[in-house]
């Protein structure tokens with residue numbers, strides 16, 4: 258079998274060659290056939306013993322060593338100068354038929370020089386969680402890393418309780434993080450930073466090459482992409498949960514699904530992550546924190562913006578200053594179609610915020626409420642509260658200004674308000690069954706998540722009170 262993988266050409270300061278651990282009895286438990294084919298891997302080969310050996314890190318490819326990448330990061334606001342891939346191995350890079358380049362990385366594949374006190378391993382639960390949620394995001398058109406495969410290692414690992422060990426094969430446009438730049442900025446390694454800028458431009462912003470200052474153009478691209486990304490998260494009620502600078506990409510893809518969750522009932526300040534005690538990464542804080550992370554990225558690039566420090570800083574402030582308005586615009590662009598609006602109105606922001614206020618007061622489900630609007634159904638059973646009646650009237654008045662027919666508005670809403678998201682209780686249920694060896698619940702959920710805009714009387718339902726997941730764990 259010819260493998261499409263080739264070596265990622267990082268200089269030695271950026272990545273360490275290190276083999277994944279040996280595992281007793283690797284077994285493939287999930288494979289993304291469609292993604293495999295896009296990348297040029299034959300799914301039947303990936304299912305073979307040789308394929309499973311690759312997906313569990315047991316194969317050494319001549320000339321393509323596995324690599325652990327260096328990065329730093331602000332974790333909950335605290336700078337840690339060295340984090341790095343402590344439990345991940347970059348197998349190599351692949352160019353797909355369209356010419357797009359992807360990293361193929363194992364996560365949970367054993368210790369590396371960056372493991373610090375960790376064991377380098379991952380438990381089955383978090384692996385399946387990342388698999389489900391990242392694939393759900395892809396189906397919802399949110400830029401994201403993808404899940405190619407999951408294997409169990411045959412070993413038991415120790416967390417709060419003994420758990421099956423597992424490895425996720427993750428595919429990403431790259432693993433360049435804000436933290437990757439911070440690692441070299443902290444070491445004042447200008448050469449490495451220049452290399453990273455070049456790589457990021459090649460992979461994520463080739464047109465920046467034509468700009469007078471390509472690094473400025475790269476930064477502007479990253480700012481714009483993050484504004485778009487977070488707007489998508491917000492419109493879907495997605496909470497990333499751990500937006501540390503090492504978990505923010507230059508590509509604009511969502512990365513590192515840990516304690517992430519989709520909102521059930523809407524609450525602006527909702528926090529799921531059990532380690533986020535101060536609510537730093539609460540749902541409603543995400544746009545602000547994305548801006549904070551982008552400021553950290555700008556700090557690493559100042560010398561490239563301008564040789565004059567004051568001018569560099571002034572330019573960075575201006576570029577970063579645009580994030581807020583780019584975000585607002587992106588958010589409105591995502592929220593309007595959720596209400597059937599294809600044109601822009603001056604009062605749209607007020608209208609949308611008024612709905613959110615009603616939703617929060619009435620503890621309405623985020624996803625289902627929008628879907629109900631799309632289906633012309635009542636948002637609350639029985640008599641609607643006066644605030645909602647009033648909002649409905651305002652909404653009808655606004656819709657009357659649209660050139661499109663009511664039917665066309667409704668179609669627009671159906672296409673922008675998913676019925677099925679990766680609800681926490683469904684994900685928990687899939688993981689619990691898988692931990693007993695039954696992957697059918699996981700498979701059924703995954704298939705359903707691939708068609709998020711189809712109605713589904715069972716999967717669209719919010720949790721019953723006893724099914725509500727209040728907290729999620731990082732799983733590390």
Ligand code: AMP
Nearest residue numbers: 340341342343344372375376377378733
């Ligand atoms: P995360 O919270 O997953 O973004 O990871 C933060 C840092 O901790 C990264 O440097 C990871 O590589 C490292 N890390 C997380 N879990 C483990 C583990 N089980 N063993 C070693 N390193 C880990």
Ligand code: MG
Nearest residue numbers: 503504512513
């Ligand atoms: Mg991370």
